[in-house]
Amino acid sequence: MATGDGLLVRIHPRHGSLTAAQLGGLADLAERYGNGLADVTSRGNLQLRGVVEADHGALSDALAGLGFIDDLPATGPQRVVFLHPLAGLDGLRDLRPLADAIEAELRPLRAKLPGKFCIALGHEGTAPAVAADVEVAIDADGNAVVHLPGAQPPEADTPCSPPSQGRRRQEAGLPARIVALVLEFLARRSAKRSPRQRSDVPANYLGLLPAGEQPILAVAPAFGRLAAADMRRLAGWAGRHGAGELRLTPSRAVLIPHLDRGAADGLMREARAAGFIVDADDPRALLVACPGRPACRSAFAPAQADALRLAGVAGLLGAVHVSGCAKGCARQAPAPLTLVAQAGGYGVVLDGTVRDAPLAVRSAAEIEALLQQVVATGPSRGEAIASLVRALGSEPGKEMPR
16 A cells, blocks of 8 residues: 555554564564554554565565564455454453464455444454454353344344344354354445444553463553554563563553563553553553544645644643544544644644534644643543533534635
């Protein structure tokens, strides 16, 4: 995929997991064939940036050598099953074989599925990590609850009302039953009815997460952006203090599981000193932004740089989404404050998405000054929103042309 800084090469680690050796190898490839940067995506994948087209073939060969290239079809989603980042940890059941079985069962249907179709697979009691078209939760005994968001539990077992929907089933034979549920999804989609009804805000894992005797360190690079040095640092930590495994999350964090408990606290301090987000109260944890200009051809503004200017006010407003254009690649869910770059500045949207009409259009400097004035008065979030509406010269909900 061509972008403003060269080709973007997407990598889909199996089960959202990679080894320390693989991540270290990616750091080398990012420097050799790209601009030394990689992004963790909202689907828990990686993408290398700045690749020259003439090097694409050599890079593909190198990625295959690291175990990242397989024989997936050219059409349809690259990975159908999104395995929860915490799956199998803390003594929980290993769901990787089930994920592979579901992938294999759905292979004949893959070309019919939309590019971002997703089955969320995790443990019962753990919220799905992504907004999924099908949700599957497995309990400690291997029973499964399968859910199609937005669908009603069936009255009877019929081809259009899959027998697994909303009911407990044994894990054995589950992949075949999920095919029926996917067919239900396709039928709904062909009727132009979307089953997805809930927000797609991912869980935000940060800091030390309990997992029995071996805690998990969750760190996030700002905006998911990793330099080659960051990748080598993470790989080194996983190799020296963990089991050599790293997992990627939809909140663009990196998990290092199976840590030596004695090293965990010191490693968290080291990660903080290296510039990673490790604390929930770090204002950067509330900022979401696409690369923006000059990395993206579609962008009207340097979204990430402008987002950082608002870090001081993010705590009052909550999540702040800064989008370089109207596509909203970094976030589709509503945010308390969404800024959408356009030719004349940023469209300001409160409690909405990039698809909503803005209250006003202002420059990044004007928005920064306005928000600093609002925060200086020390209001509550509700008062801050009301102050912003008054300052922007529009009533809540009043639509303005974009």
